Amino acid sequence: MSATASLPKNLLGWSRAELEQLAVEAGQPRFRGRQTFRGIYARRVRDLGALTDLDKKFRDYLLARYTVALPRSERQFTSRDGSARYLLGLEDGKTIEAVYMPIEDRVTFCISSQVGCAVDCRFCFTALLGVKRNLTAGEMVGQVMALSEAQHVERGAHVNVVFMGMGEPLLNYGPVMEAVRILADPDGLGITLRRITISTSGIVPRIRDLACEAVRPRLAVSLNASTDEQRSALVPINRKYPISELMRACREYPLRPRERLTFEYVLLDGVNDSDQDAQRVAELMQGVRAKINLIPYNSGPGLPFRAPPIERVLSFQQVLADRRVPAFIRISRGQDVMAACGQLSLAGAPSQAAARA
Numbered sequence: 001m002s003a004t005a006s007l008p009k010n011l012l013g014w015s016r017a018e019l020e021q022l023a024v025e026a027g028q029p030r031f032r033g034r035q036t037f038r039g040i041y042a043r044r045v046r047d048l049g050a051l052t053d054l055d056k057k058f059r060d061y062l063l064a065r066y067t068v069a070l071p072r073s074e075r076q077f078t079s080r081d082g083s084a085r086y087l088l089g090l091e092d093g094k095t096i097e098a099v100y101m102p103i104e105d106r107v108t109f110c111i112s113s114q115v116g117c118a119v120d121c122r123f124c125f126t127a128l129l130g131v132k133r134n135l136t137a138g139e140m141v142g143q144v145m146a147l148s149e150a151q152h153v154e155r156g157a158h159v160n161v162v163f164m165g166m167g168e169p170l171l172n173y174g175p176v177m178e179a180v181r182i183l184a185d186p187d188g189l190g191i192t193l194r195r196i197t198i199s200t201s202g203i204v205p206r207i208r209d210l211a212c213e214a215v216r217p218r219l220a221v222s223l224n225a226s227t228d229e230q231r232s233a234l235v236p237i238n239r240k241y242p243i244s245e246l247m248r249a250c251r252e253y254p255l256r257p258r259e260r261l262t263f264e265y266v267l268l269d270g271v272n273d274s275d276q277d278a279q280r281v282a283e284l285m286q287g288v289r290a291k292i293n294l295i296p297y298n299s300g301p302g303l304p305f306r307a308p309p310i311e312r313v314l315s316f317q318q319v320l321a322d323r324r325v326p327a328f329i330r331i332s333r334g335q336d337v338m339a340a341c342g343q344l345s346l347a348g349a350p351s352q353a354a355a356r357a
């Protein structure tokens with residue numbers, strides 16, 4: 001037997017059905033799997049020996065073969081505004097980032113779905129890393145659990161989870177949806193679906209798949225441009241899924257009562273921030289129940305973009321308001337520790353950014 005064959009397997013990310021199956025294979029009734037699921041995610045028990053509601057024989061069975069291991073916090077950068085960016089180590093030695101943002105009585109966790117990202121948005125620091133691999137469901141759920149533990153966020157707190165960290169979640173569709181189901185399960189982390197958001201650069205076929213899911217989080221689309229020419233230059237995936245196709249999928253997306261699609265629009269000085277852009281964006285929103293988050297660009301070393309002056313941002317917002325498109329200006333949190341939108345890059349990325357610029 002090789003040395004690695006005897007390593008305990010990590011149960012983090014196993015679904016309710018998988019744990020039920022595990023119980024059955026161990027000669028236990030199926031409900032022991034449900035108890036294990038609740039113990040790991042709802043009760044946040046990390047030591048399988050502490051699952052005292054389990055039959056001792058099953059507990060010993062689990063202890064001999066399995067473990068529950070969260071991503072390790074390797075570094076933490078705390079912002080003046082109270083948010084914190086975490087560098088988290090994975091079992092294979094790769095690292096990812098996740099961000100904790102406390103806002104009044106709520107907490108938002110921004111989590112990663114891939115190590116790096118392949119989409120290559122021209123204004124994004126994560127893009128500079130390329131994509132190394134997809135994360136597992138356990139590695140995504142584990143980010144929420146690790147940050148909750150580090151920041152003492154109790155179960156029952158008002159928690160939002162946004163898949164807006166490193167990676168394009170819809171290019172890691174299966175594991176992301178598995179993670180969503182564990183996050184939203186009342187016996188799992190118990191976070192209501194309307195507080196979970198997947199943000200995409202516009203992977204149209206997967207938006208259509210998401211529309212058919214029984215357990216469906218909210219959807220945000222990173223638009224960032226008002227014409228195909230402009231968007232293809234900023235978000236290269238637009239060449240594959242142009243704006244007309246993207247907006248058709250958005251118009252056909254089944255929204256629940258009072259639900260809106262969110263469109264994110266990173267405002268880049270002199271690039272996509274004119275009143276004409278705003279007019280075209282308003283036009284695109286016809287027939288979609290939408291709101292727009294306007295995000296003045298978070299500049300950093302090496303990328304050739306700047307945030308527009310505030311008057312330009314306000315003017316852009318006003319054009320949308322005049323066309324009855326709700327638009328909100330989002331000043332990203334954690335900018336001083338590179339935790340803001342599009343800034344997640346791991347240590348070393350700024351020098352890569354300089355190399356590309």
Ligand code: SF4
Binds near residue numbers: 119120124
């Ligand atoms: S903005 Fe999002 S989708 Fe685009 S490169 Fe960055 S992480 Fe990937």
